[in-house]
Structures are given as structure tokens and as C-alpha cells.
Amino acid sequence: MREQISLWQYFVLMTAFTIGTTIIVGAGQEAKQDLWIAEIFAISTGVLLFLFYNFISRMAGGRGLYDIIDFALGKNIGKLIAYSYLLYFSYLALRVLRDFCELIVTTILPKTPIEIISIFMTIIIxxxxxxxxxxxxxxTEIxxxxxxxxIIGxxxxxxxxxxxxxKKMLPIFSEGFAPILEAVYxxxxxxxxxxxxxxxVIIGSTTNFKYVSKVSVGAILLSGFLITYAEMLQILALGVDIRNRANFPLLVAAREVELLEFIERVDIxxxxxxLIGIFVKIGVFxxxxxxxxxxxxxxxxxxxxLPFSLVLPLFSILIAENIVEHYEEGLELVPYFFHIxxxxxxxxxxxxxxxxxxxxxxQKGKGLSA
Known part of the structure; x- marks a missing residue:
């Protein structure tokens, strides 16, 4: 029996996934105070990119990724490509898991071994x-x-x-358009x-496939807006220099809240x-x-x-010795050797x-009809 989810559930999954770790570690430091402009370009390209993915699925009759591969390439070549995606998604899952572990160790459980955090998160997912x-x-819907x-609060x-x-958002285009393009692409x-x-992988499990493209665009636009909103808050509260140096800039910005002498430490x-964003992102991968x-x-x-749950925590620890190495690998190696x-x-x-x-x-159909 094929598992199915509603379009609303698909929408909330995609929204939480897209925000996921993006507002934790951030990206696009090259754009500095023009980061919001870079994000607009990224959102626009993201919409076009997913419409392309959706079009591929439509060409294959509304199939999911692995069924598309099988339909297009057959079993033999298809299994090789599918195995490659299996490794790719596993690698991304353990990278996001490591992001979560670093976040928890840095913020609320500094004395807890990172291995324990990794194991328990994997068990829950x-x-x-x-x-x-x-x-x-x-x-996720709950x-x-x-x-x-x-986020808005x-x-x-x-x-x-x-x-x-x-004033920290100024001047706009201080170094021209080149840093923005460098940040985006x-x-x-x-x-x-x-x-x-x-x-x-999930697209074929929706209850009404013909509306998936519209729902996907809505989710990308909403999550893109919230990412831009979070990035602007970081710059307005911290300035470009502090934001670019902090491992978790949104948390640093949250610690600036001090209101009515009792509303403070909202970083929790x-x-x-x-935690919600990371839970969804690891889960999807x-x-x-x-x-x-x-x-x-x-x-x-x-x-x-069970075997995957044993392997993921192990390799989430082994991929990098520390948070600096982990982020350097994510920004310099992963985009070119894995993502592209x-x-x-x-x-x-x-x-x-x-x-x-x-x-x-x-053409074969036209030939038969003739």
C-alpha cells in the first residue's frame, strides 16, 4: 500500500525543511549587508529549479525520484543512480545531524557527549x-x-x-553586484x-499531484521570506561583522532581547x-x-x-573533528562535489x-495512426 500525505502536509514539510538549518548556520557572507538582495535572487532561482524538478516528474507520469530513474534508465543503470542518491541523502542527513549536535552542545548541554545527542536524535527520527x-x-503539522x-515573534x-x-543595512550595493552573485551562485x-x-522522493505520495507545483512554489516563497527575515534581523541586531563571525548568529541575536526586566534569554x-527545522530536514533526507x-x-x-540508525550517528561524528572543519567542508567541498x-x-x-x-x-504513435 502506497503511503500518501495531503497537500497541506506536503506544504508544511517543505516549509520547515527549507528553513531547516539555513537560519542556523546561514550562508552568503560575501554579500554582507546586501544579503537580503542575494536571498531574493536565490529564492527566484529556487522556485525555477523546483519547477524543473516537478516538470521531470510530470514527464514521467507523476512518479517519485526512484520510479523516475527506473522509468527513464531501466533497472540496471537505474540501481546505480539510485544507489548514488542513497549515499547522497545519507551524507546530507548526517551533516544536518552534526549541525544539530553542535548547536545543542554549544547552547544548552555543553557537558553532554556529542555522541549521546546524535544517537538520541537519530532514534527519535x-x-x-x-x-x-x-x-x-x-x-511536523503539529x-x-x-x-x-x-520566528516572527x-x-x-x-x-x-x-x-x-x-543603518546597518546601508550602504546598498556598497561593493557592486559581484559579491551578491558570488554569494548566490x-x-x-x-x-x-x-x-x-x-x-x-515524496512528490509522488501527495493526494493531488496536479496542484503540487503551486503548493511547492508557495512553500518556497514563504520559507524564503522567513529566511530573509531572519537574516535581516541578524544584521540589524548584530551588524555584518559579528553575524559573519558567529557560529549561530540567530542565537546571538536572540540573546540581545531584554524587555521589561524579565523577558530575556529567549534563545531557548x-x-x-x-530543533523542529532540523528534525524535519534530517527526517526527509x-x-x-x-x-x-x-x-x-x-x-x-x-x-x-536499524542499520541506518546505527551508521548515521557514527559518521556524523567522524566527518569532522570540530565545528570549524565541519563548516569549511560544508561551504567549500560539498557544493561542488556533491550538490551540483x-x-x-x-x-x-x-x-x-x-x-x-x-x-x-x-513519433511512433503518429506513425501507427498514419
Whole structure:
């Protein structure tokens, strides 16, 4: 029996996923105070990119990623490509898991071994995924109102605290357009908008496929707006220099809140926001990897939950010795060696194969009718 989720559940999953770790670690430092302009370009490109993914799915009859690969390339080549995506999604899941571990160790549990945090987070996500995609989506659905309210509420609190200085956004285009382009391409495109390629795994599980493109665009626009909003808060509260030096700039900005002599230390609420986003992001990547294993080995994805749950925490620790090395790898190595091939290269190849197949099928149909 195929698992299905509603369009609303798909919307909240995509919104939380896209915000995910983006508001934790940020990107686009090259743009400095023009970061909001860079984000607008990134959002626009992200919308076009996902419409391209959606078009590929439509060309394959509304199939999900692994069924598209099978439909376009057949079992033999298809399993090789699917296995590559399995590894890609697994790698992204363990990277986001490491982001979460670093966040928790830095903020609320400094004496807890990072291995323990990694193991417990994986167990929670594995438990939810064991009950299926719909349960995972419903869990996100419960938390999304608090998620959005806390992000917006932080801006209100910072405004009333009086720490927002709009002069920090000036001058606009101080160094021209080149730093903005440098920030956008490829970093701000591949992270987080290109990572939405993982939703090609889920796209075929929606209850009404014909509206998926509209719902996806709405989710990307909303999450893009909230990312831009969070980035502007960081710059207005901290300035460009502090924001670019901080490991978790949104948390540093939240610590500036001090209102009526008792509203302070609201950074714990920001940790809650980030926890939800990270939970969804790891879960989507984890599910994408499990469905890849299901396709490659022809066994139900739940069969692989236990081995994957043992491997992910281990490798989330082994990928980097410290947070600096982890971020350097994420900004310098991952975009070019991982994101670009899987977000652009393979989808483009699938598009070309499907285009040729559909064209040949159309010409064959015309020949038979003649």
C-alpha cells in the first residue's frame, strides 16, 4: 500500500525543511549587508529549479525520484543512480545531524557527549519514520504554527528591545553586484533550495499531484521570506561583522532581547525553532535514503531503519573533528562535489532521457495512426 500525505502536509514539510538549518548556520557572507538582495535572487532561482524538478516528474507520469530513474534508465543503470542518491541523502542527513549536535552542545548541554545527542536524535527520527511518511508529516503539522510564530515573534521582541539599527543595512550595493552573485551562485542556490531535490522522493505520495507545483512554489516563497527575515534581523541586531563571525548568529541575536526586566534569554525558544527545522530536514533526507535502499535492494524501507540508525550517528561524528572543519567542508567541498551533480547534473540527464523517450513515443504513435 502506497503511503500518501495531503497537500497541506506536503506544504508544511517543505516549509520547515527549507528553513531547516539555513537560519542556523546561514550562508552568503560575501554579500554582507546586501544579503537580503542575494536571498531574493536565490529564492527566484529556487522556485525555477523546483519547477524543473516537478516538470521531470510530470514527464514521467507523476512518479517519485526512484520510479523516475527506473522509468527513464531501466533497472540496471537505474540501481546505480539510485544507489548514488542513497549515499547522497545519507551524507546530507548526517551533516544536518552534526549541525544539530553542535548547536545543542554549544547552547544548552555543553557537558553532554556529542555522541549521546546524535544517537538520541537519530532514534527519535527513526521511530517516527517507522510509523510512516504520514505520521512524520502529521508530527511536523503539529509543530509548524509554533515554529512560524516564534520566528516572527523574535523580530517583534528585538524591535521593542531597541537593538535593531536599520543603518546597518546601508550602504546598498556598497561593493557592486559581484559579491551578491558570488554569494548566490552556487552556495545560496544549492543550500537550501537545491536540496529540495529530496522532495522528488515524496512528490509522488501527495493526494493531488496536479496542484503540487503551486503548493511547492508557495512553500518556497514563504520559507524564503522567513529566511530573509531572519537574516535581516541578524544584521540589524548584530551588524555584518559579528553575524559573519558567529557560529549561530540567530542565537546571538536572540540573546540581545531584554524587555521589561524579565523577558530575556529567549534563545531557548530559538533552539526550539531550530530543533523542529532540523528534525524535519534530517527526517526527509533519512526517508530519501531509506526509499533508495528499498528500490536498490527490493525490500521494504523499514528493513533498513536499524542499520541506518546505527551508521548515521557514527559518521556524523567522524566527518569532522570540530565545528570549524565541519563548516569549511560544508561551504567549500560539498557544493561542488556533491550538490551540483545531484541537484543539477543527474536531473538534467533524466530530463534529456525522458524528453527523447517521450519524443520517440509520440513519433511512433503518429506513425501507427498514419
Amino acid at each position: 527513526a521511530y517516527v519514520l517507522f510509523h510512516g511518511l504520514e505520521v512524520f508529516a502529521r508530527t 509543530f509548524i504554527p509554533y515554529f512560524l510564530a516564534l 523574535l523580530g517583534v521582541l528585538l524591535l521593542f528591545t531597541g537593538v535593531l539599527d536599520f 552556487p552556495t545560496m542556490i544549492v543550500f537550501p533550495y537545491g536540496e529540495l531535490v529530496a522532495f522528488l 525558544f530559538i533552539v526550539f525553532i531550530l 533519512f526517508y530519501g535514503a531509506l526509499k533508495g535502499a528499498e528500490y536498490v535492494f527490493n525490500k521494504p524501507y523499514r528493513t533498513f531503519l 551533480p545531484f541537484q543539477f547534473g543527474i536531473p538534467l540527464f533524466l530530463f534529456l532521457v525522458l524528453f527523447v523517450k517521450n519524443r520517440m513515443k509520440s
